Amino acid sequence: MQRDKIRNLISITDLSVDEIDELIATANDIEKNPEKYQDACAHKQLATLFFEPSTRTRLSFESAMLSLGGQVLGFSSANSSSASKGESVADTIEVVGNYADIIAMRHPKEGAPVIAAQRASVPIINAGDGGHFHPTQTLTDLLTISRKKGRLSDMTIGLCGDLKFGRTVHSLIEATLRYKNISYVLISPEELRLPDYMLDMLSEAGARYEEITSLEEAMPKLDILYMTRVQRERFFNEEDYVRLKDTYVLTLEKLENAKKDLVIMHPLPRVNEISVKVDEDERACYFYQTLCGKHIRMALILFLLGIKAKEA
Amino acid sequence: MNIDGVNTGIVLDHIKAGKSMEIYEYLGLDKLSSCVAIIQNVKSAKYGKKDIIKIDEIIDLDLDALGYFDSNITVNYIKDGKLVEKKHAELPERLTDVIKCKNPRCITSTEQEIPHVFELVDKEKKMYRCIYCDTLVKLK
Structure with a gap:
């Protein structure tokens, strides 16, 4: 995918009000008709790169992707990643972009996802950057x-x-x-x-x-x-x-x-x-x-990957 | 005091008094082999006092950086003793590696070799925003 065509979610304002309405509508449909979505992300992989620990957000993303029939890889703290060896965010993202179709990242430093989005060949979701944003x-x-x-x-x-x-x-x-x-x-x-x-x-x-x-x-x-x-x-x-x-x-x-x-x-x-x-x-x-968090993350993953669920 | 006029070169005029040495150093004018004159505290009808820098050579100038230092500066290009072009330094829309983000939580504090980029958010207040962490900086 061309980098300038990739949609990312760094700040909530990356989404228009209409797009947020669309995500909410999809999330509500997911709640009512989960079976429609259970294979929507088959053969797709989500990388969860958590440079800062977070059980809830990471599990929510992983549960969302698994419920869409996709797969998950990643790490849950900087200590278990090459960041502990001094690797830059940009290099980590460049590498993981070769392994996954979409990346959700949390980082303690503000603006880290901006750098990730500049380098990534796949959509980046900001799962929290320091005290900055958590869209x-x-x-x-x-x-x-x-x-x-x-x-x-x-x-x-x-x-x-x-x-x-x-x-x-x-x-x-x-x-x-x-x-x-x-x-x-x-x-x-x-x-x-x-x-x-x-x-x-x-x-x-x-x-x-x-x-x-x-x-x-x-x-x-x-x-x-x-x-x-x-x-x-x-x-x-x-x-x-x-x-x-x-x-x-x-x-x-x-x-x-x-x-x-x-x-x-x-x-x-x-x-x-x-x-x-x-x-x-x-x-x-x-x-x-x-629970709402899981549904909306499912809707977001579908949106950023450009996947429409099959009609039941 | 007499300082020769520039035949072919650049005159930076209307520099805020006292700012010329900072600009001289930032632009790396000490590395030029041609003649450079810094004139400080020149009487100015408009500003009271001003500094002027005369460079005896036409060089590429970073007008964005000049605008950051002082948006009142005028840049006069002289060829064969005649003024051929006059430019006004303006506050640039984007500052790259001119100022550094001072937010210790900003990714620029740890990630190596990434440019420090600020975007102009308010021209009147001379306010810039770090594109990474949104920290606001007001230029003096």
């Missing part, structure tokens, strides 16, 4: 919201926790900004506020947003509550991490003033920011999100 999590979140709310417009989204390093938050904002009438409530400690360039993006788009520190105060107005983990791996200083990690813990008590149809989301893994008692509340959707 397939965003697709997962959009599918979850779409399924639970029946729409992607006209709602108030509360984003809570680590808004500074939380790449899922950045990608979700960038994606939802393209839909009508979305308001944002940004709930974080001062040290973990949304970065200025993201606030500029909100202002330039004319979006309504408020920054507050109290989760309880925000609760009654929210249609979506997106909780995040304070990520130890993003801190250079352990003391800062320890001081900030317990700032927000969602409990059943804090949900008392919430809307009855609130959708509680979390990209997982959870540490302690959502009490396990909340799991039993029907508004808790974070485990359902992981």
